[in-house]
Amino acid sequence: MPAQLIDGKSLAETLRQQVGSRAAxxxxxHGRAPGLTVILVGSNPASEVYVRHxxxxxxKAGIASQLIRLDATCSSEALLEQIGRLNKDRTVDGILVQxxxxxxxxxxxxxxxxxxxxxxxxxHPVNAGALFTGQPCLKPCTPLGVMVxxxxxxxxLRGAEAVVVGASNIVGKPLAMMLLQAGAxxxxxxxxxxxxxxxxxxxxxxxAAVGRPGLISAEMVKPGAVVIDVGIxxxxxxxxxxxxxxxxxxxVAKAITPVPGGVGPMTIAMLLQNTLDAxxxxxxxxx
Ligand code: NAD
Numbered sequence: 419m420p421a422q423l424i425d426g427k428s429l430a431e432t433l434r435q436q437v438g439s440r441a442a443x444x445x446x447x448h449g450r451a452p453g454l455t456v457i458l459v460g461s462n463p464a465s466e467v468y469v470r471h472x473x474x475x476x477x478k479a480g481i482a483s484q485l486i487r488l489d490a491t492c493s494s495e496a497l498l499e500q501i502g503r504l505n506k507d508r509t510v511d512g513i514l515v516q517x518x519x520x521x522x523x524x525x526x527x528x529x530x531x532x533x534x535x536x537x538x539x540x541x542h543p544v545n546a547g548a549l550f551t552g553q554p555c556l557k558p559c560t561p562l563g564v565m566v567x568x569x570x571x572x573x574x575l576r577g578a579e580a581v582v583v584g585a586s587n588i589v590g591k592p593l594a595m596m597l598l599q600a601g602a603x604x605x606x607x608x609x610x611x612x613x614x615x616x617x618x619x620x621x622x623x624x625x626a627a628v629g630r631p632g633l634i635s636a637e638m639v640k641p642g643a644v645v646i647d648v649g650i651x652x653x654x655x656x657x658x659x660x661x662x663x664x665x666x667x668x669x670v671a672k673a674i675t676p677v678p679g680g681v682g683p684m685t686i687a688m689l690l691q692n693t694l695d696a697x698x699x700x701x702x703x704x705x
Pocket of ligand 1: 560583584585586587588589590607608609610611614627628629630648649650651681682683685
């Protein structure tokens with residue numbers, strides 16, 4: 419039987435409407451819309467597209483967005499100055515510095531300069547540490563989107579075997595932590611992992627977050643598994659695909675996310691949700 423499709427696009431749309439209602443309520447209570455500022459350094463074409471989508475999604479949800487463009491040659495000090503100013507600005511609830519940054523700017527230093535309460539990407543070490551220790555925090559958008567999809571799909575996580583392939587700071591590692599806290603037994607794989615297939619075949623929930631088309635074949639998937647494909651790869655033909663051999667794996671899995679239309683739209687929905695969470699949390703502190 420073919421796998422059930424986990425439709426991230428329609429779930430993200432529902433969540434964005436919910437954020438819209440929260441934003442309208444915030445506006446009526448506080449006399450201003452929640453605010454997100456995005457900083458783009460340089461003009462990386464992929465970053466330009468992501469930033470455009472983020473700003474458009476904000477507008478649609480009633481979040482006041484501001485895009486600050488800095489030249490690719492700008493100094494770390496100039497960027498830090500902007501962040502310092504935004505940290506103090508009470509109309510700015512979320513600050514997002516679009517990555518990657520030009521090579522002469524240290525990403526770690528920049529991320530650490532963002533006030534943790536405004537770090538809507540959830541990359542600041544304070545938020546990462548809070549996630550690690552199970553405390554409330556702003557969580558990275560992509561793994562958070564995966565968890566919301568699994569929850570919405572009623573995927574049992576307590577006692578389940580979850581295998582995450584890919585161990586980056588922005589996707590794999592935080593996702594492993596979230597799955598662990600949901601009661602799953604988690605295996606986190608990376609490029610050095612031996613016998614990857616042996617690990618992935620154990621998974622009741624399998625997540626691929628590597629950036630390699632076709633990495634996960636049908637033979638690597640346990641029949642009846644839930645498969646989440648975070649990967650985004652552009653083939654030479656121009657087609658957008660994930661890390662999972664979708665057509666074949668869909669014959670083995672119980673449920674699967676498509677690419678596009680799976681995790682991608684959820685990431686932006688979670689960014690909007692994080693911005694609202696940050697705004698409401700600020701407002702509750704200042705009243
Ligand atoms: P990354 O390059 O930072 O990390 C990749 C990880 O995969 C590393 O931990 C590496 O060790 C591991 N890896 C590499 N080859 C492997 C192999 N053969 N077997 C097992 N692990 C291997 O990448 P990232 O930023 O985490 O992104 C991963 C993918 O997810 C990319 O395709 C990216 O475009 C996509 N992505 C999608 C979204 C979204 O919103 N859908 C968001 C972020 C990233």
